[in-house]
Amino acid sequence: MADATPVLAVEGLRKSFGPNEVLKGIDLKVGAGERIAILGSSGSGKSTFLRCINFMETPSAGRIVLDGAPIGTQGRGGVLAAKSAELRRLRTRVGMIFQQFNLFPHMTVLENVMEGPVTVKGLKREEARAKAQDYLKRVGLAEKADQYPQRLSGGQQQRVAIARALAMEPEILLFDEPTSSLDPELVGEVLDVILGLSQEGRTMLLVTHELGFAYHFATRVLFLHEGRIHEQGTPDEVLKNPGQERTQAFLRRFSAFHF
Amino acid sequence: MSYSFQFGEILANGDLLLRGLKLTVLLFALAFSGALVCGLFIGLARGSARRLPNLIATAYIELFRNTPVLVQLIWFYYAMPALTGWQPTAFTAAALGLFLNTSAYCAEIWRAGLQSLPAGQWEAGRAIGMSEWQLLRRIVVPQAIARMVPAFTNRGVELAKMTSIASTITVQELMYEAKMLSTQTFLPLETFTVVAVIYFVLIYPGTLAAYALERRLNSKGA
Numbered sequence: 293m294a295d296a297t298p299v300l301a302v303e304g305l306r307k308s309f310g311p312n313e314v315l316k317g318i319d320l321k322v323g324a325g326e327r328i329a330i331l332g333s334s335g336s337g338k339s340t341f342l343r344c345i346n347f348m349e350t351p352s353a354g355r356i357v358l359d360g361a362p363i364g365t366q367g368r369g370g371v372l373a374a375k376s377a378e379l380r381r382l383r384t385r386v387g388m389i390f391q392q393f394n395l396f397p398h399m400t401v402l403e404n405v406m407e408g409p410v411t412v413k414g415l416k417r418e419e420a421r422a423k424a425q426d427y428l429k430r431v432g433l434a435e436k437a438d439q440y441p442q443r444l445s446g447g448q449q450q451r452v453a454i455a456r457a458l459a460m461e462p463e464i465l466l467f468d469e470p471t472s473s474l475d476p477e478l479v480g481e482v483l484d485v486i487l488g489l490s491q492e493g494r495t496m497l498l499v500t501h502e503l504g505f506a507y508h509f510a511t512r513v514l515f516l517h518e519g520r521i522h523e524q525g526t527p528d529e530v531l532k533n534p535g536q537e538r539t540q541a542f543l544r545r546f547s548a549f550h551f
Numbered sequence: 552m553s554y555s556f557q558f559g560e561i562l563a564n565g566d567l568l569l570r571g572l573k574l575t576v577l578l579f580a581l582a583f584s585g586a587l588v589c590g591l592f593i594g595l596a597r598g599s600a601r602r603l604p605n606l607i608a609t610a611y612i613e614l615f616r617n618t619p620v621l622v623q624l625i626w627f628y629y630a631m632p633a634l635t636g637w638q639p640t641a642f643t644a645a646a647l648g649l650f651l652n653t654s655a656y657c658a659e660i661w662r663a664g665l666q667s668l669p670a671g672q673w674e675a676g677r678a679i680g681m682s683e684w685q686l687l688r689r690i691v692v693p694q695a696i697a698r699m700v701p702a703f704t705n706r707g708v709e710l711a712k713m714t715s716i717a718s719t720i721t722v723q724e725l726m727y728e729a730k731m732l733s734t735q736t737f738l739p740l741e742t743f744t745v746v747a748v749i750y751f752v753l754i755y756p757g758t759l760a761a762y763a764l765e766r767r768l769n770s771k772g773a
Contacts, residue, residue, distance in 0.1 A: 346678065348674060348677065348678065376682065376683070380680040380681070380682060381680070382680075383677065383678055383679065383680040384679070384680040387678070387679070388678040390671060390674065390675065390678075392671050394669075394671035394672060394674060394675035395675070396672070396675065396676075396690055396694075397694065398693050398694050407679065407689065408679035408680065408681075411681065411685050411689055412679055412680045412681055412685065453675075456679065457678075457679070460679055460680065
């Protein structure tokens with residue numbers, strides 16, 4: 293995997309909000325089919341990192357390279373301006389799932405999933421409908437196709453949001469704390485769907501607080517601290533035998549109530 | 552003391568009032584439809600983080616909101632030819648003035664409507680690769696519209712009545728014809744009573760339609 297061109301490369305990524313530098317230089321190469329779990333305490337910059345990859349936040353410096361092609365025009369410090377047409381292309385190739393689901397409330401579940409393929413990719417409605425029904429089946433919600441999102445539980449809404457992202461047939465999926473706003477009893481159904489996707493060899497990056505899930509899901513675990521990758525490795529290395537003191541402290545807090 | 556109303560003569564001249572009514576409706580339709588659309592773009596500029604569009608939109612809105620419509624119409628009719636050499640007809644000047652004035656108010660309604668939508672909706676649209684225009688058309692406007700209907704209704708009602716100011720620059724709409732009729736017949740009370748009824752009959756159904764639209768939009772997806 294090291295020799296092949298990475299699907300995604302992040303080089304020297306920095307991001308500041310005003311005087312506050314959230315990301316302080318992140319380098320990462322992601323190979324095809326890798327599943328990366330990103331951990332870190334709040335404020336470590338993990339969500340910002342994810343959001344820079346599809347330019348929901350514009351990086352302050354550094355480069356995002358997709359399949360060997362850097363995004364945006366390159367200056368000395370890296371990126372820095374990207375045309376909106378290029379960003380739209382990028383986002384059809386890199387899907388995102390949000391903490392708050394963000395389904396479109398004025399559309400049915402099926403219409404939510406069809407929206408991208410029809411409006412953005414220009415697919416015929418019939419074709420998009422068939423495809424959307426397939427993806428809804430994949431997340432176990434075929435029978436909810438004609439409902440409006442408000443009538444669904446949080447877990448169901450998040451599964452629809454996953455189907456909506458899948459319908460664009462992206463090469464990479466980004467999950468931004470997909471279960472953080474769910475009631476505990478609804479977390480499992482969403483994680484099951486994500487685990488199902490990992491069987492298909494998809495390239496995925498996931499920001500999460502679910503350590504147990506990260507262990508089973510990931511091929512690689514990153515621990516972010518103060519805007520840098522503090523430690524990375526296989527789930528066993530990072531979660532069971534962390535080398536860094538910060539990582540150990542972080543993990544201890546989560547295991548305080550194991551019984 | 553008692554006054555005996557004589558509506559007969561006014562009603563006998565109903566065709567004059569009807570002719571004026573046509574222009575009133577035309578003025579309203581042109582100015583309102585134009586302002587609804589134009590207001591969106593000014594509203595977008597007003598809500599924009601970019602400095603120059605924001606500044607221009609803000610200046611425009613404040614200029615038209617903080618000066619009397621009467622002055623604006625007179626200005627378009629009399630000052631425009633002096634400044635540019637272009638002499639609009641009275642109707643054009645009135646339509647233009649009412650359109651620009653209402654656009655300023657509609658822009659503020661649009662801005663508030665667009666900003667009332669959670670940021671997550673914009674993000675979700677962007678994340679599947681939508682352009683700003685697609686976002687507006689498919690995601691933002693359909694959701695914002697339901698919240699904006701009451702404010703637009705107010706604006707429409709206000710505009711329908713404001714068309715009467717066009718009579719002061721000799722547009723022969725309903726109020727103009729009414730003034731003529733009242734001086735010819737010496738029956739101002741009757742004339743303006745009839746005119747009030749006509750305005751009411753014209754505007755009220757529009758208000759009712761707006762209520763119905765509001766209910767329909769709000770019930771969707773609930």
